[in-house]
Amino acid sequence: MDDRLQNAPVGVLIVSPDGRMTDINEVGKSLIDSTDDVTGVPLAEIFPRSVEDSLLMAFESDSITDTSFQEYYPELERWLSVSVTSTDESATVYLQDVTERKRYEQSIDQLRTERKRTAIIEGVLSEILAELIEATSREEIAETICHSLGDTDIYKFAWVGEREIGSDNLVIHAVGGEADKTFAAIRDALDVDAAKTLEERAIKSGRLQSAQPLADNPQVPESVWTAGFADGVQSALAIPLVYGSNVHGVVGVYAAGTEAFSDRERTTFETLGEVAGFAVTATRNRNLLLSDTVAELTFKVGDNSVLSKLSQSLNSTLLLEGLVPHRDNALLCFISVTDADIQTVEDSATVLDEVVETRAIRESDSGGTVELTIQGSTPLLDISSLGGTVRQADFDSGSGQVVVELPPDGDVRRIADTVSREYDMEFVAKEERERSVTTAREFRDALNDALTERQQTVLQTAYLADYFESPRGSTAEEVAASLNITGSTLLYHLRAGQRKLLDAYLSENTEIFEDR
Numbered sequence: 001m002d003d004r005l006q007n008a009p010v011g012v013l014i015v016s017p018d019g020r021m022t023d024i025n026e027v028g029k030s031l032i033d034s035t036d037d038v039t040g041v042p043l044a045e046i047f048p049r050s051v052e053d054s055l056l057m058a059f060e061s062d063s064i065t066d067t068s069f070q071e072y073y074p075e076l077e078r079w080l081s082v083s084v085t086s087t088d089e090s091a092t093v094y095l096q097d098v099t100e101r102k103r104y105e106q107s108i109d110q111l112r113t114e115r116k117r118t119a120i121i122e123g124v125l126s127e128i129l130a131e132l133i134e135a136t137s138r139e140e141i142a143e144t145i146c147h148s149l150g151d152t153d154i155y156k157f158a159w160v161g162e163r164e165i166g167s168d169n170l171v172i173h174a175v176g177g178e179a180d181k182t183f184a185a186i187r188d189a190l191d192v193d194a195a196k197t198l199e200e201r202a203i204k205s206g207r208l209q210s211a212q213p214l215a216d217n218p219q220v221p222e223s224v225w226t227a228g229f230a231d232g233v234q235s236a237l238a239i240p241l242v243y244g245s246n247v248h249g250v251v252g253v254y255a256a257g258t259e260a261f262s263d264r265e266r267t268t269f270e271t272l273g274e275v276a277g278f279a280v281t282a283t284r285n286r287n288l289l290l291s292d293t294v295a296e297l298t299f300k301v302g303d304n305s306v307l308s309k310l311s312q313s314l315n316s317t318l319l320l321e322g323l324v325p326h327r328d329n330a331l332l333c334f335i336s337v338t339d340a341d342i343q344t345v346e347d348s349a350t351v352l353d354e355v356v357e358t359r360a361i362r363e364s365d366s367g368g369t370v371e372l373t374i375q376g377s378t379p380l381l382d383i384s385s386l387g388g389t390v391r392q393a394d395f396d397s398g399s400g401q402v403v404v405e406l407p408p409d410g411d412v413r414r415i416a417d418t419v420s421r422e423y424d425m426e427f428v429a430k431e432e433r434e435r436s437v438t439t440a441r442e443f444r445d446a447l448n449d450a451l452t453e454r455q456q457t458v459l460q461t462a463y464l465a466d467y468f469e470s471p472r473g474s475t476a477e478e479v480a481a482s483l484n485i486t487g488s489t490l491l492y493h494l495r496a497g498q499r500k501l502l503d504a505y506l507s508e509n510t511e512i513f514e515d516r
Contacts (some may be wrong), residue, residue: 001014001023001024001025005025005092006025006026007025008025008027009027010027010094010095010096011024011025011027011028011029011030011031011032011093011094011095011096012024012025012027012028012092012093012094012095013028013043013047013092013093013095014090014091014092014093015043015059015064015090015091015092015093016090016091017064017088017089017090017091019042019043019044019059020040020041020042020043021038021039021040021041021042021043021046022039022040022090023039024038027095028095031076031078031080031095031097032046032047032048032076032095033048033075033076034046043055043056043059044056048073048074048075048076049073049075050071050072050073050074051071051072052069052071054067054069054071054082055082055084055093058084058091059091063086064084064086064091065084065086066084066085066086067082067083067084068081068082068083068084069081069082070082070098070102072102078097078099079097079098079099079101079102080095080096080097080098081095081096081097081098082094082095114262117154117265118262118264118265120152120154121154121265121268122268124148124149124152124154125268125269125271125272127148128144128145128148128149128272129272129275131144131148132144132145132275132276132279133279135279135283136283137283138162138173138248138280138283139173139174140283141276141279141280141283142160142173142174142249143174143176145158145160145174145251145272145276146158146159146160146174146175146176146177146251147174147176148176149176149177149251149253150175150176150177150178151176151177154255155177155253155254155255155260156177156178156179156182156231156232156233156254156255156256157175157176157177157178157179157182157183157254158175158176158177158251158252158253158254159172159174159175159176159183159186159251159252160172160173160174160175160241160249160250160251160252161173161190161199161203161249161250161252162248162249162250163203163249163418169190170190170197170199170200170203170250171190172187172190173249177254179228179231179232179233179254180231181227181228181230181231182224182227182228182230182231182233182254184227185221185223185224185226185227185228186199186224186252188223189221189223189224196219196221197219197220197221197224197238198210198211198217198219198220198236198238198252199238199250199252201219201238202238202239202240202250203238203240203247203249203250205240206240206242206247207240208237208238208239208240208266208269208270208273209237209238210235210236210237210238210261210266211235211236211237212234212235212236212258212259212260212261213225213234213235213258213259214228214233214234214235214236215228215229215234220236228254232256233254233255233256234255234256234257234258234260235254235255235256235257235258235259235260235261236252236253236254236255237252237253237254237255237261237266237269238250238251238252238253239251239252239253239269239270239272239273240273240277241273241276241277241280242273242274242277243274243277243278243280243281246277246281246382247277248276248277248280248281249280251269251272251273251276253269293432293433293434294405294406294432294433295405295406295412295430295431295432296391296403296404296405296406296430296431296432296433297388297403297404297406297412297415297416297427297429297430298401298402298403298404298427298428298429298430298431299379299401299402299403299404299419299420299425299426299427299428300399300400300401300425300426300428301379301393301395301399301400301401301402301424301425302399302424302425302426303398303399303424304423304424305378305379305395305400305423305424305425306352306354306355306374306378307320307333307335307393307395307400308395308398308399308400309352309398310345310348310349310352310355310395311395311396311397311398311399311400312397312398313348313351314337314339314340314344314345314348315339315340315397316337316338316339316340316367316396316397317337317338317339317394317395317396317397318335318336318337318394318395318396318400319335319336319337319338319393319394320333320334320335320380320390320392320393320394321334321335321336321369322334323380323390325381330356330373330374330375330376331373331374331378331380331381332371332372332373333371333372333373333374333380334361334369334370334371334372335369335370335371335372336367336368336369337367337368337369337370338366338367339366339367340367341363341367341368342360342363342367342368342370345358345367345368345370346358346360346370349370349372354374354375354376354378355372355373355374355375356373356374356375357372357373358370358371358372358373359371377422378423379402379419379422379423379425380393380402382418382419382422382423383402383404383415383419388404388405388406388415389404389405389406390402390403390404390405391403391404391405401428402425412430416430446504447500447501447504450500450504451497451500452496454493455493455496455497455500456497457483458479458483458490458493458494458497459493459494459497459498461479461482461483462474462479462490462494465478465479465482467479476490476491
């Protein structure tokens with residue numbers, strides 16, 4: 001080999017017509033990881049093998065085939081660009097390491113594929129979210145999710161499951177797509193030992209679970225990943241349907257490929273789980289709001305409840321005036337107390353681990369009203385998450401009673417079983433009652449009768465003067481001046497009128513229109 005080829009920046013191999021090595025430069029040796037003298041050795045014995053073996057195929061016939069190609073060589077863990085040129089006396093093989101370039105090209109292709117896939121996924125999920133807003137039942141939500149995901153080319157199938165009423169078992173509510181063997185294996189696993197499934201772990205933890213590939217994840221039963229091989233299913237995602245502290249159910253999504261779900265995709269599915277969980281709660285609340293009749297469930301509360309413990313320590317009666325779900329799984333409870341002064345109530349509440357903050361609202365000779373911030377899972381918060389409304393709750397010397405309001409077609413058994421199982425509460429009775437429906441005109445007429453003429457005038461003037469806008473179009477002094485009254489008189493009538501409006505909207509008390 002002349003000096004020009006010996007010092008070339010690429011690998012150079014000289015091969016005889018019968019396929020034996022006659023010479024190789026130093027770059028060539030490094031590219032094929034060869035350190036021995038290769039003179040006279042058959043090319044097939046020293047050159048690494050590739051899947052296609054294009055180089056060896058060029059020397060198989062009587063005449064050497066001139067060719068150029070790029071192939072991956074597993075033994076070398078690199079891509080080589082190979083060119084063969086021949087003469088009657090010999091063939092010259094030129095080698096160049098193109099691994100970095102190929103990896104770059106593969107990264108670009110992967111990003112393009114992922115971007116295209118992400119666009120499709122986000123389009124599908126946008127359609128799902130739009131339909132969830134219009135859904136009127138839990139069954140409709142489950143069908144929407146399953147068919148929107150299972151009927152795409154991206155996923156093999158999807159299914160939605162929930163806790164069975166009265167037990168911890170998972171039951172299937174809807175399924176979409178095609179993967180008969182895998183889905184049958186999942187169904188059997190739920191019957192035999194649901195605790196070993198990916199979906200069970202998601203619904204128990206309230207967090208998304210993934211298995212990529214199925215066979216490498218101990219959370220996936222062997223029967224499921226074995227069936228997955230037959231169906232071409234190798235990845236799975238289990239998405240809990242979460243709202244607040246409550247998990248309504250779980251969605252299982254199955255796909256081909258050992259890494260079918262990217263980090264961005266998993267984040268998107270977490271959002272889907274939260275929106276779907278909210279949709280389930282919203283449909284239940286909507287049904288309750290629009291029902292002419294309601295079902296009332298009465299529960300007896302044991303002494304482990306935080307409010308039971310507080311009433312026990314005070315040896316007095318506590319009445320729940322209202323509750324508001326707050327951030328970070330907290331609950332604001334407004335409690336009226338009899339036969340205990342407010343300072344004693346605050347001192348006793350502060351000792352309880354569940355109570356993180358107290359504030360006095362109103363104080364009287366016989367008691368008063370306090371605001372308690374209760375942290376963590378409580379039956380009052382979970383009842384709201386499950387679609388119920390706490391209509392009444394009272395606690396006396398260590399025990400209590402809670403009355404929950406549900407739409408007549410609501411999950412009465414589910415809520416009764418869930419609350420009784422999770423908390424120290426006993427289901428006592430169920431009763432259905434008629435609820436009067438008030439039209440918008442009747443509502444306004446009732447308010448007109450309740451408001452004094454002066455209150456109506458002040459409210460209307462302030463409203464039209466943009467006093468309630470932000471920023472305000474008029475100050476209190478400007479509105480008062482237009483009515484020829486003092487600012488303090490204006491604020492007095494505004495507060496009285498607003499109080500009656502809020503009573504009409506928020507209070508369960510039928511005597512809401514008394515003069516104040």
